[in-house]
Structures are given as C-alpha cells and as structure tokens.
C-alpha cells in the first residue's frame with residue numbers, strides 16, 4: 113500500500129484523492145509498485161502507468177482511458193477507480209502503458225455535467241478560442257491534450273486506443289453504444305468491434321464529420337483508434353448499479369493485463385448494429401425551435417416527413433427513410449449540438 117500513500121497522500125483511493133484535491137494544482141508524484149510498474153500522478157486525476165521494460169506487451173498496445181469529462185457521469189469513474197485499486201493492490205500485473213484520466217474533477221465534486229462550459233466541446237484546439245481560453249475547463253482540456261500527446265509520442269511503436277467513457281442524460285432504447293469519430297477514409301477495425309461486443313456494447317454510431325470532442329481529438333491528432341462509449345444513464349456517486357458495468361470493467365481489465373481477446377462465441381446475431389449520423393442539429397439562435405419532447409429516449413425513431421426542428425430560414429423534416437434521435441438536449445448554447453439524427457446502416461459480423 114506504499115504506492116497509495118505516496119500518490120494519494122493518505123486518501124483511501126484515487127477517486128477520493130481526486131475529489132479532495134479537485135481544484136488544486138498539485139505537483140506530479142511518482143511511486144513504484146512491488147512488481148516494478150511505475151505509476152506517475154501527472155496531475156490531479158491523471159495517472160500514467162508503465163510496466164517494466166522487460167515485461168512483454170502481448171497485445172502490442174498502449175491505452176488511454178478517460179471518464180468524468182462530464183462530472184456527473186459517475187459510473188465509469190467508479191469502474192476506473194476500482195481497476196486502479198485492484199492494480200495498486202497487486203491483484204494483477206499491468207502489461208501495457210496506460211494513461212488514465214478523470215476529466216473534470218471540479219465538476220465531479222459539484223455533481224454537474226460541467227461548471228462553465230462543456231469540456232467535451234473544448235478539444236481539438238477549441239480550448240484556444242478567445243471566449244473559452246481563460247476558463248478552468250479550457251486549461252484542463254489543454255493539459256489533457258498535452259499529456260495525451262506526450263504519451264502517444266513515448267509509445268509510438270505500439271497501437272494506441274482511446275476509450276472515453278460516458279453515461280447518457282436520457283434513457284436509451286439501446287443502453288450501451290459507442291460513437292466512432294470521423295476520420296476521412298477510415299473503417300472500424302474488426303478487433304475494435306470485438307472489443308466493444310466484449311464490453312457488452314452492441315451498437316455503434318459512425319460520426320459524419322470531425323468535431324471538438326476528446327475522442328475526435330485523439331483519433332485525428334494522435335492517430336488513435338478512439339471511441340466515446342455510452343454505458344448507461346447518469347447517476348450520482350454511490351447510486352450506480354455497478355453490476356450493469358461488468359462488461360466494460362472486465363474487458364478493460366483483460367486489455368490491461370495483456371490477455372488475448374476471448375473468442376466471440378455468441379452466434380450469428382452477435383454483430384454490432386451500426387448506425388450513421390445523417391444530421392447534426394445545432395442551436396441556430398433565437399428563432400430555433402426543437403420539436404422533440406424533453407424526455408424522449410435515445411434511439412426513438414421518427415417517420416419520414418416528421419418536422420424535427422425549424423428556425424426562420426429552415427424546416428428540417430425526416431427524409432424518405434426513418435431517422436432516430438440521440439442526445440436530445442435543447443438546453444445548449446447557440447452553435448452547440450442539440451442532438452444527432454441517425455439511420456441504421458447494416459449489421460456486421462465483426
């Protein structure tokens with residue numbers, strides 16, 4: 113437990129330390145585990161873990177795992193904290209380099225999605241926009257980008273994956289789903305589809321343009337295979353049924369340990385269901401009207417011709433094929449996303 117004491121200054125665990133020191137600018141701190149794994153706390157809520165050089169990395173990879181980019185999305189934070197506890201407690205050995213990020217500690221303390229501005233719209237350089245650049249959330253996004261860049265440069269000889277773990281505001285007709293950021297000409301690799309299925313994530317949304325989310329940054333700027341992963345519904349700390357998150361916990365632990373992927377013996381209906389984004393609804397300003405009710409579940413389908421939104425110059429109707437809504441949220445600033453309209457694409461056996 114010496115590592116706990118050095119890294120978390122007497123706090124019971126990583127999460128407690130992060131919440132206790134959420135707004136502090138603590139210097140980096142470092143500890144060596146009994147098995148020679150190096151653990152560096154780069155900043156509050158950010159741990160970089162490196163196995164000893166002589167240990168094999170059978171999956172030939174480095175991983176960035178983030179949670180808490182939205183402070184009230186607590187279940188994935190609790191899952192990561194549990195895995196860190198297991199590793200530091202010596203329950204298993206780490207095989208691959210790992211960067212673990214709790215995105216927005218002050219918002220986690222407040223139990224809010226964000227404090228000043230949605231941090232998951234500040235990546236890919238958006239933190240430098242003059243209206244954001246002095247805000248604490250912009251500084252944190254800048255720091256996270258810098259540490260991710262350093263990490264990817266240090267481990268450029270192996271494959272980099274990034275999973276940014278979230279939970280959704282609305283109920284969802286498909287409880288768990290992942291979003292694949294758009295990068296020109298790219299296809300989702302089969303082993304990534306297998307990993308999502310292993311984590312009980314059976315639905316994939318393909319983005320149609322690059323954005324300012326964390327996963328869009330890591331895929332475009334670091335060349336990572338990145339996903340935003342929605343794992344259930346937003347609930348406060350301590351109120352999550354963690355048995356619903358076993359799939360992601362076990363699948364991440366398997367990757368951390370460098371174990372081989374399990375065979376996907378689920379039968380022919382087991383492929384991911386793939387949707388593609390056909391339209392991003394933006395708040396266009398004072399005349400914007402959104403016709404989707406506040407409480408509608410993600411993946412609710414609308415028939416051709418249904419008016420989804422309108423303003424003084426546009427009336428958006430569903431085209432000739434039904435479209436479904438994801439992330440409906442009218443309560444966003446002008447210019448930001450109010451929702452995504454998506455359409456089923458095909459099933460993959462991958």
Ligand SMILES: O=C(O)CCC(=O)N[C@@H](CCC(=O)O)C(=O)O
Nearest residue numbers: 232278280281282291325340439
């Ligand atoms: O439930 C909601 O409305 C939002 C859940 C959430 O935080 N989703 C992410 C998705 C990011 C992406 O598009 O990759 C977000 O909105 O930031």
Ligand SMILES: [Zn+2]
Nearest residue numbers: 182185278279
């Ligand atoms: Zn989120």
